[in-house]
Amino acid sequence: MTRVVFLLVPGVHLLDLAGPAQVFSSAVDFGADYELSYVGDSVSVPSHQGVPLGASTELPSLEVDDLLVVPGWRSSTLVGTGALSARALAWVRAHHDCGGMVASVCAGADALGRAGLLDGRRCTTHHELQDELERRYPAARVVRDVLYVEDGRVVTSAGIASGIDLALHLVAVRNGPSVAAAVARTMVVYARRNGDDQQASVLLRHRSHVNETVHRVQDVIESRLTDRLSLAELASLTGCSERTVTRLFGRATGMTPLKYQQALRVERAEHLIGQGATVEVAARTVGFEDARMLRRLRSR
Structure with a gap:
Protein backbone atom coordinates (compact mmCIF):
# COMPACT_ATOMS: atom_id res chain seq x y z
CA MET A 1 0.00 0.00 0.00
CA MET A 187 -11.11 11.01 -16.54
CA VAL A 188 -11.80 12.15 -20.14
CA VAL A 189 -8.44 13.92 -20.21
CA TYR A 190 -7.73 15.09 -23.76
CA ALA A 191 -4.10 13.97 -23.72
CA ARG A 192 -1.48 13.02 -21.15
CA ARG A 193 0.97 15.89 -21.60
CA ASN A 194 4.71 15.80 -21.12
CA GLY A 195 6.33 17.88 -18.39
CA ASP A 196 8.11 20.16 -20.85
CA ASP A 197 4.92 21.04 -22.70
CA GLN A 198 4.14 24.75 -22.48
CA GLN A 199 1.72 25.94 -19.82
CA ALA A 200 -0.36 27.86 -22.38
CA SER A 201 -1.38 26.09 -25.58
CA VAL A 202 -1.34 27.72 -28.99
CA LEU A 203 -5.05 28.36 -28.59
CA LEU A 204 -4.60 30.15 -25.27
CA ARG A 205 -1.57 32.14 -26.37
CA HIS A 206 -3.27 33.54 -29.47
CA ARG A 207 -6.91 33.84 -28.37
CA SER A 208 -6.55 36.63 -25.83
CA HIS A 209 -7.37 39.39 -28.32
CA VAL A 210 -10.84 40.93 -28.87
CA ASN A 211 -11.00 41.10 -32.68
CA GLU A 212 -14.14 39.21 -33.73
CA THR A 213 -13.04 38.87 -37.37
CA VAL A 214 -9.83 37.16 -36.30
CA HIS A 215 -11.77 34.93 -33.91
CA ARG A 216 -13.96 33.81 -36.83
CA VAL A 217 -10.88 33.02 -38.91
CA GLN A 218 -9.41 31.05 -36.00
CA ASP A 219 -12.69 29.14 -35.57
CA VAL A 220 -12.52 28.03 -39.22
CA ILE A 221 -8.87 27.01 -38.97
CA GLU A 222 -9.39 25.08 -35.73
CA SER A 223 -12.48 23.24 -37.00
CA ARG A 224 -10.76 22.34 -40.30
CA LEU A 225 -7.27 21.73 -38.99
CA THR A 226 -6.31 19.14 -41.61
CA ASP A 227 -7.75 21.03 -44.60
CA ARG A 228 -5.71 23.04 -47.09
CA LEU A 229 -7.22 26.50 -46.50
CA SER A 230 -6.45 29.35 -48.85
CA LEU A 231 -6.34 32.98 -47.80
CA ALA A 232 -9.05 33.68 -50.39
CA GLU A 233 -11.38 31.13 -48.77
CA LEU A 234 -10.79 32.54 -45.29
CA ALA A 235 -11.44 36.05 -46.56
CA SER A 236 -14.66 34.94 -48.25
CA LEU A 237 -15.92 33.20 -45.11
CA THR A 238 -15.40 36.36 -43.03
CA GLY A 239 -16.61 38.86 -45.63
CA CYS A 240 -13.27 40.68 -45.73
CA SER A 241 -10.59 41.17 -48.32
CA GLU A 242 -7.48 39.00 -48.22
CA ARG A 243 -5.40 42.05 -47.36
CA THR A 244 -7.68 42.93 -44.44
CA VAL A 245 -7.62 39.39 -43.07
CA THR A 246 -3.83 39.30 -43.23
CA ARG A 247 -3.49 42.68 -41.56
CA LEU A 248 -6.01 42.01 -38.76
CA PHE A 249 -4.73 38.49 -38.11
CA GLY A 250 -1.13 39.64 -37.90
CA ARG A 251 -1.99 42.51 -35.58
CA ALA A 252 -3.98 40.24 -33.22
CA THR A 253 -1.76 37.15 -33.18
CA GLY A 254 1.64 38.15 -34.54
CA MET A 255 1.47 35.55 -37.30
CA THR A 256 -0.24 34.73 -40.57
CA PRO A 257 -3.27 32.39 -40.78
CA LEU A 258 -1.05 29.73 -42.38
CA LYS A 259 1.54 29.90 -39.60
CA TYR A 260 -1.27 29.71 -37.04
CA GLN A 261 -2.60 26.54 -38.66
CA GLN A 262 0.91 25.09 -38.74
CA ALA A 263 1.41 25.87 -35.05
CA LEU A 264 -1.85 24.10 -34.18
CA ARG A 265 -0.86 21.10 -36.30
CA VAL A 266 2.57 20.84 -34.68
CA GLU A 267 1.08 21.04 -31.18
CA ARG A 268 -1.47 18.31 -32.00
CA ALA A 269 1.26 16.18 -33.58
CA GLU A 270 3.40 16.54 -30.44
CA HIS A 271 0.51 15.11 -28.40
CA LEU A 272 0.18 12.16 -30.76
CA ILE A 273 3.91 11.46 -30.69
CA GLY A 274 3.85 11.64 -26.90
CA GLN A 275 1.16 8.94 -26.93
CA GLY A 276 3.27 6.62 -29.06
CA ALA A 277 2.53 7.61 -32.66
CA THR A 278 5.40 7.73 -35.13
CA VAL A 279 6.38 11.10 -36.59
CA GLU A 280 5.09 9.98 -40.00
CA VAL A 281 1.69 8.91 -38.67
CA ALA A 282 1.35 12.05 -36.55
CA ALA A 283 2.23 14.26 -39.51
CA ARG A 284 -0.37 12.74 -41.79
CA THR A 285 -3.02 12.70 -39.06
CA VAL A 286 -2.79 16.46 -38.53
CA GLY A 287 -2.79 17.31 -42.23
CA PHE A 288 0.83 17.36 -43.42
CA GLU A 289 1.55 15.40 -46.59
CA ASP A 290 4.50 13.69 -44.95
CA ALA A 291 6.84 14.02 -41.98
CA ARG A 292 9.36 16.35 -43.62
CA MET A 293 7.39 19.54 -42.97
CA LEU A 294 6.60 18.47 -39.41
CA ARG A 295 10.28 17.79 -38.72
CA ARG A 296 11.25 21.20 -40.09
CA LEU A 297 8.65 23.00 -38.00
CA ARG A 298 9.54 21.06 -34.84
CA SER A 299 13.22 21.91 -35.30
CA ARG A 300 12.36 25.61 -35.13
Missing part, protein backbone atom coordinates in the same frame (compact mmCIF):
# COMPACT_ATOMS: atom_id res chain seq x y z
CA THR A 2 1.37 3.39 -1.03
CA ARG A 3 0.01 6.35 0.86
CA VAL A 4 -0.58 9.64 -0.92
CA VAL A 5 -0.85 12.36 1.72
CA PHE A 6 -2.09 15.84 0.79
CA LEU A 7 -0.97 18.71 3.01
CA LEU A 8 -3.80 21.26 2.91
CA VAL A 9 -3.01 24.97 3.16
CA PRO A 10 -5.67 27.61 3.98
CA GLY A 11 -7.09 28.99 0.73
CA VAL A 12 -6.25 25.78 -1.17
CA HIS A 13 -7.46 25.67 -4.78
CA LEU A 14 -9.98 22.86 -5.13
CA LEU A 15 -8.71 21.76 -8.55
CA ASP A 16 -5.08 21.77 -7.34
CA LEU A 17 -6.23 19.17 -4.83
CA ALA A 18 -9.06 17.38 -6.61
CA GLY A 19 -7.20 16.79 -9.91
CA PRO A 20 -4.30 14.77 -8.46
CA ALA A 21 -6.59 13.11 -5.89
CA GLN A 22 -8.87 11.92 -8.71
CA VAL A 23 -5.90 10.51 -10.63
CA PHE A 24 -4.62 8.43 -7.72
CA SER A 25 -8.08 7.28 -6.63
CA SER A 26 -8.94 6.29 -10.22
CA ALA A 27 -5.65 4.39 -10.49
CA VAL A 28 -6.90 2.10 -7.72
CA ASP A 29 -9.67 0.96 -10.10
CA PHE A 30 -6.96 -0.29 -12.47
CA GLY A 31 -4.97 -2.28 -9.93
CA ALA A 32 -2.78 0.37 -8.31
CA ASP A 33 -2.50 0.23 -4.53
CA TYR A 34 -2.96 3.78 -3.22
CA GLU A 35 -4.46 5.08 0.01
CA LEU A 36 -5.27 8.79 0.12
CA SER A 37 -5.32 10.96 3.23
CA TYR A 38 -5.47 14.67 4.03
CA VAL A 39 -3.63 16.55 6.77
CA GLY A 40 -3.30 20.16 7.85
CA ASP A 41 -2.64 22.49 10.74
CA SER A 42 -6.35 22.47 11.65
CA VAL A 43 -9.21 20.02 11.33
CA SER A 44 -11.11 22.34 8.97
CA VAL A 45 -9.20 24.00 6.14
CA PRO A 46 -11.01 26.66 4.07
CA SER A 47 -10.66 26.39 0.31
CA HIS A 48 -10.47 29.43 -1.93
CA GLN A 49 -13.76 28.39 -3.52
CA GLY A 50 -15.52 28.42 -0.13
CA VAL A 51 -15.82 24.69 0.52
CA PRO A 52 -14.40 23.76 3.94
CA LEU A 53 -12.18 20.67 3.85
CA GLY A 54 -11.70 18.22 6.67
CA ALA A 55 -8.14 17.25 7.60
CA SER A 56 -6.26 15.36 10.25
CA THR A 57 -3.86 17.38 12.39
CA GLU A 58 -1.80 14.26 13.07
CA LEU A 59 1.15 14.17 10.67
CA PRO A 60 1.77 10.49 9.92
CA SER A 61 5.10 8.73 9.85
CA LEU A 62 5.71 8.07 6.15
CA GLU A 63 7.54 5.27 4.37
CA VAL A 64 10.01 5.80 1.52
CA ASP A 65 7.46 4.79 -1.14
CA ASP A 66 4.80 7.18 0.15
CA LEU A 67 4.09 10.42 -1.67
CA LEU A 68 3.53 13.80 -0.01
CA VAL A 69 1.69 16.43 -2.09
CA VAL A 70 1.23 20.14 -1.32
CA PRO A 71 -1.60 21.59 -3.46
CA GLY A 72 -1.47 25.30 -4.23
CA TRP A 73 -3.55 28.13 -2.84
CA ARG A 74 -5.09 31.17 -4.51
CA SER A 75 -2.94 34.25 -4.22
CA SER A 76 -1.48 36.90 -6.49
CA THR A 77 1.70 36.79 -4.42
CA LEU A 78 3.65 34.22 -2.41
CA VAL A 79 5.03 36.35 0.40
CA GLY A 80 2.82 36.29 3.48
CA THR A 81 0.49 33.59 2.10
CA GLY A 82 0.16 29.83 2.36
CA ALA A 83 0.38 29.68 6.14
CA LEU A 84 1.99 26.47 7.40
CA SER A 85 3.39 25.73 10.81
CA ALA A 86 7.08 25.07 11.39
CA ARG A 87 6.06 21.56 12.43
CA ALA A 88 4.39 20.89 9.06
CA LEU A 89 7.34 22.26 7.08
CA ALA A 90 9.79 20.16 9.11
CA TRP A 91 7.64 17.09 8.39
CA VAL A 92 7.79 17.81 4.66
CA ARG A 93 11.57 18.13 4.82
CA ALA A 94 11.97 15.00 6.94
CA HIS A 95 10.05 12.85 4.46
CA HIS A 96 12.34 13.92 1.63
CA ASP A 97 15.48 13.51 3.78
CA CYS A 98 14.43 9.94 4.50
CA GLY A 99 14.21 9.11 0.79
CA GLY A 100 10.56 9.95 0.07
CA MET A 101 9.11 11.93 -2.81
CA VAL A 102 7.52 15.34 -2.33
CA ALA A 103 5.35 17.07 -4.93
CA SER A 104 3.66 20.46 -5.23
CA VAL A 105 1.02 22.07 -7.40
CA CYS A 106 1.10 25.79 -8.26
CA ALA A 107 1.91 27.95 -5.22
CA GLY A 108 2.67 24.78 -3.27
CA ALA A 109 6.22 25.12 -4.60
CA ASP A 110 6.66 27.97 -2.13
CA ALA A 111 5.96 25.57 0.74
CA LEU A 112 8.69 23.28 -0.57
CA GLY A 113 10.98 26.31 -0.76
CA ARG A 114 10.29 27.19 2.87
CA ALA A 115 11.04 23.58 3.75
CA GLY A 116 14.46 24.02 2.10
CA LEU A 117 13.84 21.62 -0.77
CA LEU A 118 14.27 23.94 -3.77
CA ASP A 119 17.88 25.02 -3.26
CA GLY A 120 20.05 23.68 -6.07
CA ARG A 121 17.07 22.11 -7.84
CA ARG A 122 15.05 22.73 -10.97
CA CYS A 123 11.45 23.61 -10.23
CA THR A 124 8.42 25.37 -11.65
CA THR A 125 5.13 26.98 -10.65
CA HIS A 126 2.23 28.85 -12.22
CA HIS A 127 3.46 31.37 -14.80
CA GLU A 128 2.06 34.27 -12.75
CA LEU A 129 4.23 33.30 -9.78
CA GLN A 130 7.50 32.34 -11.51
CA ASP A 131 9.23 35.69 -11.06
CA GLU A 132 8.50 35.82 -7.35
CA LEU A 133 9.49 32.20 -6.77
CA GLU A 134 12.81 32.98 -8.45
CA ARG A 135 13.36 36.02 -6.22
CA ARG A 136 12.45 34.17 -3.04
CA TYR A 137 14.68 31.17 -3.74
CA PRO A 138 17.68 32.42 -5.75
CA ALA A 139 19.50 29.10 -5.24
CA ALA A 140 16.74 27.32 -7.15
CA ARG A 141 16.54 27.12 -10.94
CA VAL A 142 12.99 28.09 -11.92
CA VAL A 143 12.11 26.49 -15.25
CA ARG A 144 9.61 28.72 -17.02
CA ASP A 145 6.52 27.83 -19.01
CA VAL A 146 6.53 24.07 -18.48
CA LEU A 147 3.90 21.83 -16.91
CA TYR A 148 6.02 20.02 -14.33
CA VAL A 149 9.64 19.39 -13.34
CA GLU A 150 11.13 16.46 -11.45
CA ASP A 151 14.50 16.86 -9.73
CA GLY A 152 15.85 14.76 -6.91
CA ARG A 153 12.53 13.38 -5.62
CA VAL A 154 11.05 16.89 -5.71
CA VAL A 155 8.32 17.31 -8.32
CA THR A 156 6.74 20.71 -8.92
CA SER A 157 3.95 21.60 -11.34
CA ALA A 158 2.56 24.74 -12.92
CA GLY A 159 -0.77 24.72 -11.18
CA ILE A 160 -4.51 24.16 -11.59
CA ALA A 161 -5.03 21.52 -14.34
CA SER A 162 -1.30 20.71 -14.59
CA GLY A 163 -1.62 18.91 -11.27
CA ILE A 164 -3.44 16.23 -13.26
CA ASP A 165 -0.49 15.96 -15.65
CA LEU A 166 1.91 15.66 -12.71
CA ALA A 167 -0.17 12.93 -11.07
CA LEU A 168 -0.54 10.99 -14.33
CA HIS A 169 3.24 11.16 -14.76
CA LEU A 170 3.80 9.76 -11.28
CA VAL A 171 1.29 6.96 -11.90
CA ALA A 172 3.05 6.15 -15.19
CA VAL A 173 6.41 5.95 -13.39
CA ARG A 174 5.12 3.88 -10.49
CA ASN A 175 2.50 1.70 -12.19
CA GLY A 176 3.31 1.85 -15.90
CA PRO A 177 2.10 3.96 -18.83
CA SER A 178 -0.85 1.66 -19.55
CA VAL A 179 -2.37 2.35 -16.13
CA ALA A 180 -1.79 6.10 -16.56
CA ALA A 181 -3.41 5.97 -20.01
CA ALA A 182 -6.41 4.10 -18.61
CA VAL A 183 -6.81 6.71 -15.86
CA ALA A 184 -6.58 9.53 -18.42
CA ARG A 185 -9.31 7.88 -20.51
CA THR A 186 -11.65 7.38 -17.58
